[in-house]
Amino acid sequence: MTILLYDLVGRDPARPYSPHCWKTAMSLAHKGLDFHSVPTTFIEVPNVEGGVSKTIPVIRDGETVVADSFQIALYLDEAYPDRPTLFGGEGGKAMARFIERWSQLTIHPYLGAAALMDIFAYQDNDNLAYFRESREARFGKKLEDVSAIRDAGLAAFRASLEPLRSMLGYQPFIGGKGPLFADYIVFGAFQWVRVTSPYPYLASDDPVAEWFERCLDLHGGLARKVTAEAAA
Amino acid sequence: MTILLYDLVGRDPARPYSPHCWKTAMSLAHKGLDFHSVPTTFIEVPNVEGGVSKTIPVIRDGETVVADSFQIALYLDEAYPDRPTLFGGEGGKAMARFIERWSQLTIHPYLGAAALMDIFAYQDNDNLAYFRESREARFGKKLEDVSAIRDAGLAAFRASLEPLRSMLGYQPFIGGKGPLFADYIVFGAFQWVRVTSPYPYLASDDPVAEWFERCLDLHGGLARKVTAEAAA
Numbered sequence: 001m002t003i004l005l006y007d008l009v010g011r012d013p014a015r016p017y018s019p020h021c022w023k024t025a026m027s028l029a030h031k032g033l034d035f036h037s038v039p040t041t042f043i044e045v046p047n048v049e050g051g052v053s054k055t056i057p058v059i060r061d062g063e064t065v066v067a068d069s070f071q072i073a074l075y076l077d078e079a080y081p082d083r084p085t086l087f088g089g090e091g092g093k094a095m096a097r098f099i100e101r102w103s104q105l106t107i108h109p110y111l112g113a114a115a116l117m118d119i120f121a122y123q124d125n126d127n128l129a130y131f132r133e134s135r136e137a138r139f140g141k142k143l144e145d146v147s148a149i150r151d152a153g154l155a156a157f158r159a160s161l162e163p164l165r166s167m168l169g170y171q172p173f174i175g176g177k178g179p180l181f182a183d184y185i186v187f188g189a190f191q192w193v194r195v196t197s198p199y200p201y202l203a204s205d206d207p208v209a210e211w212f213e214r215c216l217d218l219h220g221g222l223a224r225k226v227t228a229e230a231a232a
Numbered sequence: 233m234t235i236l237l238y239d240l241v242g243r244d245p246a247r248p249y250s251p252h253c254w255k256t257a258m259s260l261a262h263k264g265l266d267f268h269s270v271p272t273t274f275i276e277v278p279n280v281e282g283g284v285s286k287t288i289p290v291i292r293d294g295e296t297v298v299a300d301s302f303q304i305a306l307y308l309d310e311a312y313p314d315r316p317t318l319f320g321g322e323g324g325k326a327m328a329r330f331i332e333r334w335s336q337l338t339i340h341p342y343l344g345a346a347a348l349m350d351i352f353a354y355q356d357n358d359n360l361a362y363f364r365e366s367r368e369a370r371f372g373k374k375l376e377d378v379s380a381i382r383d384a385g386l387a388a389f390r391a392s393l394e395p396l397r398s399m400l401g402y403q404p405f406i407g408g409k410g411p412l413f414a415d416y417i418v419f420g421a422f423q424w425v426r427v428t429s430p431y432p433y434l435a436s437d438d439p440v441a442e443w444f445e446r447c448l449d450l451h452g453g454l455a456r457k458v459t460a461e462a463a464a
Contacts, residue, residue: 089321091328094408098331101402102395163334170333176326 003028003035004060006048010122010196013039015226017122017195019108019188022223023069024057026184029219031076031083035059041127042134069188070100073181086181099174099182102163107189110157111201114150116143118197118229150199157201161208168207172214179218187215191223198231235260235267236292238280242354242428245271247458249354249427251340251420254455255301256289258416261451263308263315267291273359274366301420302332305413318413331406331414334395339421342389343433346382348375350429350461382431389433393440400439404446411450419447423455430463 005025008018016022016037028035040048040056048058053067059075066075073086074093087093116135120143123131132143139146164186167174174182190212193201202209216224237257240250248254248269260267272280272288280290285299291307298307305318306325319325348367352375355363364375371378396418399406406414422444425433434441448456 085323087321088323088326089319091317091320091324091407091412091414092322092326094320094403094412095324095327095331095406095414097402098395098399098406098414099327101398102334105395105398162337163330166333166337167330170329171326174327174330175323180323180326182323182327182330 001062003033005035005037006040006045006056006058007037008045008056009039009041010119010127011124012122015195017119017192018056019192020055020069021057022188022191023181023184024059024072025222026179026187026215026219027069027073027076027086027181028059029222030086030179030181030184031080033076033080033083041124043127043130069185070097070181073184088175088180092175092180092182096180096182096185100185103186103189106160107157107186110149110153110160111189111193113139113146114153114157114201115193115197115199116147118147118193118199122196122229154201158203158206161206164211165207168211172211179215183211183215187212187223191226194228195226196229198229233294235265237267237269238272238277238288238290239269240277240288241271241273242351242359243356244354247427249351249424250288251424252287252301253289254420254423255413255416256291256304257454258411258419258447258451259301259305259308259318259413260291261454262318262411262413262416263312265308265312265315273356275359275362301417302329302413305416320407320412324407324412324414328412328414328417332417335418335421338392339389339418342381342385342392343421343425345371345378346385346389346433347425347429347431348379350379350425350431354428354461386433390435390438393438396443397439400443404443411447415443415447419444419455423458426460427458428461430461 005028007016007021009016045056048056049060049065052058052065057069057072058065058067059072066072077086087096120131135143171177173179174186202212237260239248239253239257241248277288280288281292281297284290284297289301289304290297290299291304298304309318319328352363367375403409405411406418434444
């Protein structure tokens with residue numbers, strides 16, 4: 001049976017962009033499971049599956065509804081143990097949590113601020129006001145002022161990726177020879193800005209950019225099929 | 233047969249202090265293997281096992297000699313598969329490399345600089361000159377000037393631990409419910425400064441300090457038996 005993925009979209013329903021929904025799309029593809037993406041904008045999230053979660057991704061797999069990309073990955077490995085693992089054992093399950101926290105605390109704050117105006121511009125008309133109000137309340141300043149850090153923060157952001165960059169000198173994926181959920185955790189953040197923003201967050205000769213390209217090739221190029229945002 | 237661990241010491245041969253040797257001591261204890269620590273100072277390292285490595289830890293297990301704490305952990309899991317795992321599967325093996333790179337690039341630069349004068353003072357008389365010359369060449373300045381960053385850098389250092397701190401809200405060890413080699417990787421860095429320096433690198437109510445205390449309790453309190461450096 002096809003799994004439903006409630007997938008965050010903006011003005012283009014064919015180009016989902018949420019970092020967390022991308023973690024789940026890649027997880028489903030990794031497990032080789034058929035899934036159907038249900039385009040969902042911010043203001044539609046409260047109605048997803050009777051309001052089961054304040055955020056998406058949410059999946060429905062038959063009678064089972066699961067929210068949160070990490071919980072979904074755990075569910076998929078437990079429900080489909082005969083398909084390729086997302087964690088590579090109990091140690092990988094535990095350490096993926098460290099990587100999730102590292103990604104959320106190292107990568108997301110800069111990208112979320114730097115790309116904020118692009119993500120705003122990516123909303124459809126019905127979501128523009130919601131996005132501006134909710135984000136300006138969260139940051140305590142105007143969107144335009146938040147994303148003004150983009151250029152000044154770029155060098156420090158690229159430097160903060162050094163643990164990942166250095167690790168890529170040992171192995172091609174965070175998961176080792178092949179990708180695991182830990183790769184999709186970090187991949188989601190860069191796919192978020194690839195789909196919404198033409199800004200060069202990574203230098204093209206950065207090993208991190210080369211790893212990202214390898215991720216775009218995975219699972220029949222699932223993530224590459226969604227085109228990158230072009231410069232205006 | 234008892235395994236030999238060539239273990240870095242300073243003026244007190246009973247209080248080994250190397251972050252990397254501690255990773256290996258904890259790994260050997262985790263596997264439940266008998267080992268004998270061979271106290272080794274910096275200037276003795278070139279003679280260890282015929283000069284097999286520029287650095288220690290080095291272990292001898294019967295006819296097998298292995299250098300580098302990560303390689304030793306991999307060796308131990310392969311040679312003793314029936315004893316408790318250090319990685320928890322292939323995923324854990326891969327992700328431990330990310331954590332090793334994070335620790336080396338986030339924790340070590342500050343601690344290595346901030347504690348430099350204490351580590352210098354911890355050398356025996358025969359190693360003082362070697363230590364000063366080699367470190368001043370590496371840093372390109374006097375030891376005293378390197379460690380002058382200690383107070384000014386402390387807040388940023390503590391903030392840089394946020395991914396670990398945040399992860400500890402989910403689970404008691406990097407390895408999950410119990411420790412794995414990834415815990416020993418980070419533990420080693422804090423044990424290094426615990427043994428050589430009385431400076432409060434961690435606030436006592438920091439969840440990272442609480443995790444470190446849990447590590448000191450492991451394996452019969454192996455690491456706690458080596459006393460902390462007292463304030464002069």
